[in-house]
Protein backbone atom coordinates (compact mmCIF):
# COMPACT_ATOMS: atom_id res chain seq x y z
CA UNK A 1 0.00 0.00 0.00
CA UNK A 2 1.35 3.44 -0.87
CA UNK A 3 0.76 6.21 1.65
CA UNK A 4 -0.50 9.53 0.36
CA UNK A 5 1.86 12.45 0.55
CA UNK A 6 0.81 15.34 2.76
CA UNK A 7 0.94 18.60 0.80
CA UNK A 8 1.56 21.70 2.92
CA UNK A 9 -0.47 24.68 1.72
CA UNK A 10 -0.77 28.21 3.10
CA UNK A 11 -3.96 30.28 3.37
CA UNK A 12 -4.09 34.06 3.89
CA UNK A 13 -6.67 35.76 6.08
CA UNK A 14 -6.72 39.35 4.83
CA UNK A 15 -9.03 41.71 6.72
CA UNK A 16 -10.44 45.08 5.64
CA UNK A 17 -12.60 46.47 8.46
CA UNK A 18 -15.03 43.67 9.33
CA UNK A 19 -14.67 41.95 5.95
CA UNK A 20 -12.29 39.23 4.79
CA UNK A 21 -10.95 38.39 1.37
CA UNK A 22 -12.54 35.28 -0.12
CA UNK A 23 -11.32 33.97 -3.47
CA UNK A 24 -13.04 31.61 -5.92
CA UNK A 25 -10.88 29.05 -7.68
CA UNK A 26 -10.96 28.89 -11.46
CA UNK A 27 -13.35 26.24 -12.83
CA UNK A 28 -10.45 24.45 -14.54
CA UNK A 29 -8.34 24.07 -11.36
CA UNK A 30 -8.39 21.44 -8.55
CA UNK A 31 -11.44 22.20 -6.36
CA UNK A 32 -12.67 24.27 -9.33
CA UNK A 33 -15.35 26.82 -8.46
CA UNK A 34 -14.84 26.38 -4.72
CA UNK A 35 -14.02 29.31 -2.43
CA UNK A 36 -10.73 29.49 -0.56
CA UNK A 37 -8.34 31.74 1.26
CA UNK A 38 -5.63 32.62 -1.25
CA UNK A 39 -2.21 31.01 -0.91
CA UNK A 40 -0.57 27.91 -2.26
CA UNK A 41 1.89 25.08 -1.85
CA UNK A 42 4.95 25.72 0.30
CA UNK A 43 8.09 25.29 -1.80
CA UNK A 44 11.36 23.71 -0.66
CA UNK A 45 13.41 25.99 1.62
CA UNK A 46 10.51 28.41 1.99
CA UNK A 47 8.79 29.41 5.23
CA UNK A 48 4.97 29.59 5.30
CA UNK A 49 5.30 33.36 5.67
CA UNK A 50 7.54 33.65 2.59
CA UNK A 51 5.18 31.37 0.69
CA UNK A 52 2.17 33.56 1.43
CA UNK A 53 3.88 36.80 0.49
CA UNK A 54 5.11 35.19 -2.78
CA UNK A 55 1.72 33.65 -3.63
CA UNK A 56 -0.20 36.86 -2.96
CA UNK A 57 2.13 38.71 -5.30
CA UNK A 58 1.74 36.02 -7.98
CA UNK A 59 -2.04 35.77 -7.61
CA UNK A 60 -2.99 39.46 -7.14
CA UNK A 61 0.15 41.56 -7.80
CA UNK A 62 -0.03 42.98 -4.26
CA UNK A 63 2.60 43.44 -1.57
CA UNK A 64 1.85 42.00 1.85
CA UNK A 65 3.36 41.13 5.20
CA UNK A 66 2.50 37.83 6.83
CA UNK A 67 1.59 38.08 10.51
CA UNK A 68 0.27 35.69 13.15
CA UNK A 69 -0.64 32.06 12.66
CA UNK A 70 -4.36 31.35 13.17
CA UNK A 71 -4.71 27.56 12.85
CA UNK A 72 -4.14 24.58 10.59
CA UNK A 73 -6.32 21.82 9.26
CA UNK A 74 -5.35 18.55 7.65
CA UNK A 75 -7.91 17.26 5.17
CA UNK A 76 -7.96 14.04 3.14
CA UNK A 77 -9.49 14.69 -0.29
CA UNK A 78 -9.13 11.01 -1.20
CA UNK A 79 -6.49 11.47 -3.89
CA UNK A 80 -4.36 13.79 -1.73
CA UNK A 81 -3.99 15.09 1.80
CA UNK A 82 -3.73 18.84 2.29
CA UNK A 83 -2.31 20.41 5.45
CA UNK A 84 -3.72 23.92 5.27
CA UNK A 85 -2.01 26.55 7.44
CA UNK A 86 -3.85 29.84 7.93
CA UNK A 87 -2.11 33.11 8.79
CA UNK A 88 -3.29 36.68 9.20
CA UNK A 89 -1.75 38.77 6.43
CA UNK A 90 -1.58 42.55 6.07
CA UNK A 91 -2.04 43.99 2.59
CA UNK A 92 0.55 46.77 2.37
CA UNK A 93 0.35 48.06 -1.24
CA UNK A 94 -0.96 47.50 -4.74
CA UNK A 95 -4.46 47.14 -6.17
CA UNK A 96 -5.78 43.59 -6.39
CA UNK A 97 -5.55 42.13 -9.90
CA UNK A 98 -7.25 38.80 -10.60
CA UNK A 99 -4.33 36.80 -12.00
CA UNK A 100 -5.23 33.32 -10.75
CA UNK A 101 -8.84 33.31 -9.48
CA UNK A 102 -12.18 33.75 -11.22
CA UNK A 103 -13.60 36.07 -8.54
CA UNK A 104 -12.88 37.69 -5.20
CA UNK A 105 -15.27 39.06 -2.59
CA UNK A 106 -14.79 40.93 0.69
CA UNK A 107 -17.33 39.37 3.06
CA UNK A 108 -18.21 39.61 6.74
CA UNK A 109 -18.24 36.51 8.93
CA UNK A 110 -21.97 35.83 8.43
CA UNK A 111 -21.76 36.23 4.65
CA UNK A 112 -18.74 33.93 4.53
CA UNK A 113 -20.81 31.06 5.96
CA UNK A 114 -22.93 31.06 2.80
CA UNK A 115 -20.07 30.31 0.39
CA UNK A 116 -19.28 26.92 -1.13
CA UNK A 117 -15.86 26.52 0.51
CA UNK A 118 -13.21 23.92 -0.33
CA UNK A 119 -13.69 21.26 2.35
CA UNK A 120 -10.29 21.85 3.96
CA UNK A 121 -11.29 25.45 4.69
CA UNK A 122 -14.47 24.81 6.68
CA UNK A 123 -12.74 24.43 10.09
CA UNK A 124 -10.67 27.53 9.31
CA UNK A 125 -13.80 29.60 8.63
CA UNK A 126 -15.20 28.32 11.96
CA UNK A 127 -12.00 29.13 13.83
CA UNK A 128 -11.92 32.63 12.31
CA UNK A 129 -15.54 33.15 13.34
CA UNK A 130 -14.84 32.11 16.94
CA UNK A 131 -11.71 34.29 16.97
CA UNK A 132 -13.85 37.41 16.43
CA UNK A 133 -17.04 36.46 18.31
Ligand SMILES: Nc1nc2c([nH]c(=O)n2[C@@H]2O[C@H](COP(=O)(O)OP(=O)(O)OP(=O)(O)O)[C@@H](O)[C@H]2O)c(=O)[nH]1
Nearest residue numbers: 009010011030031036037038039040041082118120121
Ligand atom coordinates in the same frame (compact mmCIF):
# COMPACT_ATOMS: atom_id res chain seq x y z
N1 LIG B 1 -4.37 28.14 -1.80
C1 LIG B 1 -5.30 27.39 -1.20
N2 LIG B 1 -5.40 26.08 -1.56
C2 LIG B 1 -6.34 25.36 -0.95
C3 LIG B 1 -7.21 25.92 0.02
N3 LIG B 1 -8.07 24.93 0.44
C4 LIG B 1 -7.74 23.80 -0.24
O1 LIG B 1 -8.30 22.72 -0.13
N4 LIG B 1 -6.69 24.06 -1.08
C5 LIG B 1 -6.07 23.06 -1.96
O2 LIG B 1 -4.67 23.06 -1.76
C6 LIG B 1 -4.00 22.85 -2.99
C7 LIG B 1 -3.14 24.09 -3.22
O3 LIG B 1 -3.04 24.34 -4.54
P1 LIG B 1 -2.81 25.73 -5.26
O4 LIG B 1 -3.18 25.46 -6.68
O5 LIG B 1 -3.50 26.87 -4.60
O6 LIG B 1 -1.27 25.90 -5.00
P2 LIG B 1 -0.15 26.45 -5.98
O7 LIG B 1 -0.60 27.79 -6.49
O8 LIG B 1 1.12 26.39 -5.23
O9 LIG B 1 -0.26 25.35 -7.10
P3 LIG B 1 0.59 24.90 -8.35
O10 LIG B 1 2.02 25.19 -8.03
O11 LIG B 1 0.27 23.42 -8.44
O12 LIG B 1 0.01 25.67 -9.47
C8 LIG B 1 -5.09 22.65 -4.05
O13 LIG B 1 -5.37 21.27 -4.16
C9 LIG B 1 -6.27 23.37 -3.42
O14 LIG B 1 -7.50 22.89 -3.90
C10 LIG B 1 -7.09 27.28 0.37
O15 LIG B 1 -7.81 27.85 1.22
N5 LIG B 1 -6.12 27.98 -0.26
